[in-house]
Amino acid sequence: MSTTRTRLTGLGVSAFLLALGLVATAVIVGVGDRYNARLDATTTRQQQLAPRTLAVLDRAAPLGEVEIVVAVDAGSLEPWSRRTVADVLDLFAHAGRVRTSEIDVGSAEGQAEFGRLLDRLIEREREGIDEHIAAMQQAAGEAAAVAATLDQQITPALLALRDSLSDTPTAEALEQWAAVTRAGSQHLAAAHTRALAALTEPDPALPIPPLNDHEAALRDALQQRADELDALAAGLAQLSEAGLGDASTSPAAESIARLARDLRDRLAREIDALARLPRLDVLRVAKALGAAEVALVIGPPGTGVTGIDIGTLYEPEVVASDGSRLIGDVRFQAEELFGSAIAAVLSTARPIVVLTHGEARPILDRAGLFHGIRQRLSRRGIDIAEWTASQDPEPPTLTDLDPDGVRPVVFVILSPDSSASARGEGGLAGPERAMALGRAVALLLERREAVLVNLNPSVLPAYGEADPITAPLTGLGLEIATGTPLLKSIADTRSRQVLTELT
Structure with missing residues (x-):
């Protein structure tokens, strides 16, 4: 009897502990689900x-x-x-x-x-994609209409004006302008065809057409023709003011100039509409989606x-x-x-990165040089531009990337090898590139722009000269000794060594 009672007591304790454990587990799971x-x-x-x-x-x-x-x-x-x-x-x-x-x-x-x-x-x-498609169709249609006007009205009018001023330097200039407008008409017609093909015959390897790329190509084509029409209108206005030829010359020139300005403005409106389209991330990553990984x-x-x-x-x-x-x-x-x-x-508002360097020529589009980083930035909605500071004292305008001027801009300074000699015709030596970049850094800091400065060791301090890139940074309380690097990497045919001042 005692043995039976003991056994029952043990079973009761075990059951109690099991029940207690289940309750505790339930509480823990509940708390975990609630509070993570x-x-x-x-x-x-x-x-x-x-x-x-x-x-x-x-x-x-x-x-x-x-x-x-x-x-x-x-x-x-x-x-x-x-x-x-x-x-x-x-x-x-x-x-x-x-x-x-x-x-x-x-x-x-x-x-x-x-x-x-x-x-x-x-x-x-979907709503944004449809907006992009409608804008491209509208711009392509306007390109075709302007192409027809160039071909059927402006080019014949220029040739007629040329004939009225035969055997004069002005006649030769008008003939050249007629060739420009004829070619411009063909370019616009081709841009219209390409744009519609991009919408109706998309790449089967991509889930949706890369509308951003096609919009940029169409916008560039329209911009080139708009610039040509602007130059034509200005030239004809000068001809009209000069009053060359008979009494009909000036009115004819003014009539063509007026039509050219009208066509220019029509193209400008489409360029602006394309530039102001909302940036759709699904379009930006379309190529990555097509890769399926x-x-x-x-x-x-x-x-x-x-x-x-x-x-x-x-x-x-x-x-x-x-x-x-x-x-x-x-x-x-x-x-x-x-x-x-x-x-x-x-x-x-995704940022814009402006690569700023002192090379004699642009480097952003060199094959393969920045391909990887451009892809990675693009997938995050970050656009990249370029400032060749040795050739242009002012940073680039970014209205094509940021029409409303609301996106943050970061200037990334790529310091040159100050010991390098000039490369090729028109090339700049390392110190010259460093001087150009130094002026750019000083200008950006003066305008309180966001700047990311990448520094290289400089040979200039060894000759008693300040590093022109770090000199503007002293105003921020930074003293940077690019003439005395802490580590040096030396490579030979067998290995690479990292040396310090003590080795």
Whole structure:
């Protein structure tokens, strides 16, 4: 009897403890679901996000849910790299109103899911896409109309005016202008055809036409013709004032000039309308979407979409001191990329980066030189421009990128090698390029512009001269000794060494 009572007592205690454990578990799960709390017991803090990232998520939370979608061929990834990025996504999902998912585009099911994602993105910005299409159709139609007027009215009128002033220098100039307007008509007609083809026959490899690219091409074509018409009107006005030829010459010249100004203004209105179209993120990342491997950060309603380069996300590379390539910290890189992308989609005015250098010629469009960085900036909605400070004392106007003047502008100073000699005809030596950049930095600081200065070691202090790029920075309380670098990298055929003043 005693044994039975003891056994029952033990069972009762076990049942009580089990019930208590279930209740505690339920409470913990409920609290966890409500507060998303997570403790990090690692010494390297690998299980929590940085304060900067958390601040971005706090700013996004009142606006709605952020979605992070990684579309990638899972079979092509290193397992550890994929697992690390998945862990970071999990941290984001627990830290705020963030929904995360991975689409394996290497499978048929993943391809179908990716297609549904594209449809959702396009539908999200359908109204804006339709606005872009309508503006392109309107501008293309106006290009065709102006082309017809050039061909049927202005060119014949110029030739008729030439005939009335035969055997004079003015007649030769009018014949040249007729050739310009004839060619301009052909260029506008071709621009009309290309623009409509871009809308009706899109690239099958892309989910939507890259309207931004086509709009820029159409705008450039219209701008060139508008400039030609402006010059023609000015030249004819001078001819009319001179009163050359018989009594009909001046009125005829003025009539053509008036028509040229009217056509110029019509083109200018279309140029302005195209430039003021809202910037649609889905159009900006269309090429990345066509590649089918992309990481997307989709902001809350009313915000944007930005893309992240898959290669950068999963395999960030760093160059070691011996020149070898090493895989960087995937976890840190992933958090930085996702956090920056969320901050980018929340921004209503994306910045413009102006590369500022002292080279004798533009460098931005040199094949491959800045291709990678341009792509990465573009995916975040950041436009890039160029200032060749050695050739132009004033920074470029950015009205084509920012018609309303509301976007922040950052001037990135690319310091030259001050020891370099002049390269090629018209080239500038290193000290000359440094002087040009120094003037640019001083001008930007005087105008209180945002400046990011990248410095190189300079040989000029060794000759008793100040580094012209760092000299303007002294006004900010900065004393920079570019003549005495702390580290030097020396490479030979076998290895690369990093030396200090003590070695």
